[in-house]
Amino acid sequence: MSSVNTAIQLITREQAASSTAKGRATASTCSPALARGPWDYDLAEALAGVPAYGPGASVADLAPASTPRQGQLPEEYKLAGDAELDARIRAAKATLGDRAVILGHFYQRDEVVAYADFVGDSFQLANAALTRPDAEAIIFCGVHFMAETADILSRPDQAVILPNLAAGCSMADMADIDSVTECWEQLEELFGTEPDADGRVPVIPVTYMNSSAALKGFCGENGGIVCTSSNAATVLEWAFERGQRVLFFPDQHLGRNTAKAMGVPLEQMPMWNPRKDLGGNDQQTLQDSRVILWHGFCSVHKRFNVGQIEKARAEFPGAQVIVHPECPMEVVDAADSAGSTDFIRKAIAAATEPATFAVGTEINLVNRLAAENPQHTIFCLDPVICPCSTMYRIHPGYLAWVLESLVRGEVVNRITVEDAVAAPAKVALERMLAARP
Ligand code: SF4
Numbered sequence: 001m002s003s004v005n006t007a008i009q010l011i012t013r014e015q016a017a018s019s020t021a022k023g024r025a026t027a028s029t030c031s032p033a034l035a036r037g038p039w040d041y042d043l044a045e046a047l048a049g050v051p052a053y054g055p056g057a058s059v060a061d062l063a064p065a066s067t068p069r070q071g072q073l074p075e076e077y078k079l080a081g082d083a084e085l086d087a088r089i090r091a092a093k094a095t096l097g098d099r100a101v102i103l104g105h106f107y108q109r110d111e112v113v114a115y116a117d118f119v120g121d122s123f124q125l126a127n128a129a130l131t132r133p134d135a136e137a138i139i140f141c142g143v144h145f146m147a148e149t150a151d152i153l154s155r156p157d158q159a160v161i162l163p164n165l166a167a168g169c170s171m172a173d174m175a176d177i178d179s180v181t182e183c184w185e186q187l188e189e190l191f192g193t194e195p196d197a198d199g200r201v202p203v204i205p206v207t208y209m210n211s212s213a214a215l216k217g218f219c220g221e222n223g224g225i226v227c228t229s230s231n232a233a234t235v236l237e238w239a240f241e242r243g244q245r246v247l248f249f250p251d252q253h254l255g256r257n258t259a260k261a262m263g264v265p266l267e268q269m270p271m272w273n274p275r276k277d278l279g280g281n282d283q284q285t286l287q288d289s290r291v292i293l294w295h296g297f298c299s300v301h302k303r304f305n306v307g308q309i310e311k312a313r314a315e316f317p318g319a320q321v322i323v324h325p326e327c328p329m330e331v332v333d334a335a336d337s338a339g340s341t342d343f344i345r346k347a348i349a350a351a352t353e354p355a356t357f358a359v360g361t362e363i364n365l366v367n368r369l370a371a372e373n374p375q376h377t378i379f380c381l382d383p384v385i386c387p388c389s390t391m392y393r394i395h396p397g398y399l400a401w402v403l404e405s406l407v408r409g410e411v412v413n414r415i416t417v418e419d420a421v422a423a424p425a426k427v428a429l430e431r432m433l434a435a436r437p
Helices: 004-017 039-048 076-077 082-099 120-130 142-151 177-191 213-221 232-242 252-261 284-287 307-315 329-334 341-349 363-372 394-405 421-434
Strands: 100-105 119-120 137-141 159-161 201-208 225-227 243-249 291-294 322-323 356-362 376-380
Touching: 004 252, 004 363, 039 076, 039 120, 076 363, 076 394, 082 119, 082 307, 082 394, 100 307, 100 394, 100 421, 119 120, 119 159, 119 213, 119 376, 120 142, 120 232, 137 394, 142 159, 142 421, 177 201, 177 243, 177 291, 201 232, 201 252, 213 421, 225 232, 225 421, 232 243, 243 252, 243 363, 284 329, 307 322, 307 329, 322 341, 341 356, 341 363, 363 376
Parallel strands: 100 119, 100 137, 137 159, 201 225, 201 243, 243 291, 322 356, 356 376
Antiparallel strands: none
């Protein structure tokens, strides 16, 4: 199976050769602009003066003004072909040896994952880096919040590097510290801060791992906790033991799907719209709530719908439909099972007989699972090739640049979380590690 990038290049070439389809997206890829180098978007943003997520799943989402931007990549890396970049990356990696560790997220393109020392989800990777104490540099081929988490957990003398600073996350950007603080103040005014007769405080803040370090720090400071998609139910139980209700951000879908599976009625899960007073709710609704859901979502996982599941079942009777809990509730309800990337991987690994899996998660991961498990038929529920826009901003050219800079003794694109944020963020992460089912 060819990589997502190779498939996009082929589709776009065929498209360019066809005068009828020229210039517009086909049903096979969400944007023909994906075939271009990410540096084109770095430059376009610099010229326009506003950040954007670039082509891919988040293209229609608005990037906040505070989104980091990438300066121009030196010309030699833009002009280098695949073979030259491959040789340069391998040579720089060999020269650096144990001084550098490369982390590749599951959703990262194959052309970058090929050089990773570890491949995993964001928290697995941050922990994997801890097993390389000799590494002076941790090169995180993922997105911004992941690099921040790695910086929080690593030693101060280790530099965490994000090869393209424009690799943010549209979901993480949907909850910023100012909006969450404003929400918190309104909730404190409404509920007060006194615990009830059982010692439970009015609200516990819970942030998904896919959030800025500032929000993790906010949770650490306010009796809250971090969760991943693997442990969200355990974390919510932890929070319900300590609080009458939960403020869950930024992903409404993970919060809703997890709480619903735990028996929380939908009417006790109001949504908080940060642009409206009381999040767009009346006081009684908030008083009666168990989980207040932030108005955020993953641009990749919101693409999945029930129609895709129905089509997959019609075309492949007996197919097992597995989706990520960042998908909308209707999709999770219609699937056979839902769970984190780790859950999906284990479910496929557990199948002893050849089987068909229709998977609702990011396309790079699904294609990799298909290649690793040729005995099974594995395909993405979304028939359109549409990778995570921000993850896709990392290209081998950027990896070659950061590695060769390190060889010259220069650290570029370092991600640093200031101590005042890192310390409480670590508290929230440690609470998560200590929470047990
Ligand atoms: S897949 Fe979704 S949550 Fe993950 S980095 Fe991309 S936009 Fe963010």
